[in-house]
Amino acid sequence: MIKKRELLLLVVLLLGGCATKQNSIHTNDQNSSHGDMQSKMVEYVNYIRQKGATCAPPAPPLHYNQSLEQAAKSHAKDMALNRKLSHKGSGTDTDLAKRAAGVGSTHIERILYFGYPNKVGNLLGETITYTKLKRSGSNDYFSHFKRAIKNLMDDRVHCETVMNPRFTDVGMGMYKGNDRYYFVMDLGERK
Numbered sequence: 001m002i003k004k005r006e007l008l009l010l011v012v013l014l015l016g017g018c019a020t021k022q023n024s025i026h027t028n029d030q031n032s033s034h035g036d037m038q039s040k041m042v043e044y045v046n047y048i049r050q051k052g053a054t055c056a057p058p059a060p061p062l063h064y065n066q067s068l069e070q071a072a073k074s075h076a077k078d079m080a081l082n083r084k085l086s087h088k089g090s091g092t093d094t095d096l097a098k099r100a101a102g103v104g105s106t107h108i109e110r111i112l113y114f115g116y117p118n119k120v121g122n123l124l125g126e127t128i129t130y131t132k133l134k135r136s137g138s139n140d141y142f143s144h145f146k147r148a149i150k151n152l153m154d155d156r157v158h159c160e161t162v163m164n165p166r167f168t169d170v171g172m173g174m175y176k177g178n179d180r181y182y183f184v185m186d187l188g189e190r191k
Contacts, residue, residue, distance in 0.1 A: 037141065042170060044146065046061040048163075049163060062167060062168065072184040074097070075105075076184045077173075079130075079175070079177075085182065108124050110186070116188050117190070118188070123189040124186075127161050133179050
């Protein structure tokens with residue numbers, strides 16, 4: 001029997017959407033140049049995929065994709081500014097891929113909005129989490145990224161998404177809210 005949470009993830013992974021236009025966005029990334037940070041993030045995720053996880057055997061490496069990164073950063077910012085952890089966009093002005101005011105975007109709409117090429121039957125996915133800012137300990141960007149990945153890998157459904165061998169491309173984004181970093185990983189399959 002499929003649990004409600006697993007069914008929701010399946011529905012989220014299989015839904016389709018429409019592409020519109022590309023906009024550039026800026027997030028509040030810190031402590032490293034943009035290219036260096038994305039490279040470190042992809043390298044870290046590929047290390048995890050290479051060694052395998054409790055939820056899945058090793059998987060092939062992912063390739064960085066700018067469109068997926070833009071979609072991930074846009075959604076991380078939308079969640080942080082609206083203080084809401086959800087795969088559904090806020091439907092406000094910070095939800096760039098929304099179809100209409102008050103109608104929150106789906107991860108597929110965001111991925112296509114930022115120009116990721118998709119063919120019928122290709123898999124698109126998203127994982128989200130947040131890490132709380134602490135008064136003590138490390139609060140640097142990469143430390144929060146590693147904690148976000150740990151959060152995902154500790155959850156079976158998210159772990160299976162990260163380790164899915166069908167995914168070939170990845171883009172990630174983090175945005176610092178008042179008391180936490182919101183993290184999004186968008187994944188795509190190219191055949």
